Amino acid sequence: MTVNNPYTWGLGRRKSAVARVRLKSGSGTFQVNGKPVNEYFTTLRDVNLAKAPLALLEEGVSYDIFANVDGGGPHGQAGAVQLGVARALKEINPVLFESLREQGLLTRDSRMKERKKPGRRGARRGFQFSKR
Secondary structure, eight states: OOOOOOOEEEEEEETTEEEEEEEEESSOOEEETTEEHHHHSOSHHHHHHHHGGGGGSOTTOOEEEEEEEESSOHHHHHHHHHHHHHHHHHHHOGGGHHHHHHTTTTSOOOOOOOOOOTTSSSSSOOOOOOOO
């Protein structure tokens, strides 16, 4: 039994943000958590980061993109959406794999917050020293 599902899924992670992205052929709408991408991400840097994989598509090809993002901050969420969109595009069109890889859009950014150590105030910052 085959399931007729028009969506292609992509999962993206960055820091503590997780994005579940669905793509299907359509008019080119891009929604994040039910809002247009330009409303959800307030800075142009984050909007461009989320839309970066779409620059590799040829003219006339457009997809409807729906992303659910949870956790992290705005920049981490934009990075997670970028990875999710890139992975979904790779599944839809395997020809894009090489160009997505060259742009670094399929690589998960593994940098995470460093843990707090005992005897310190933060990960590296010590307590304030007092002579008297």
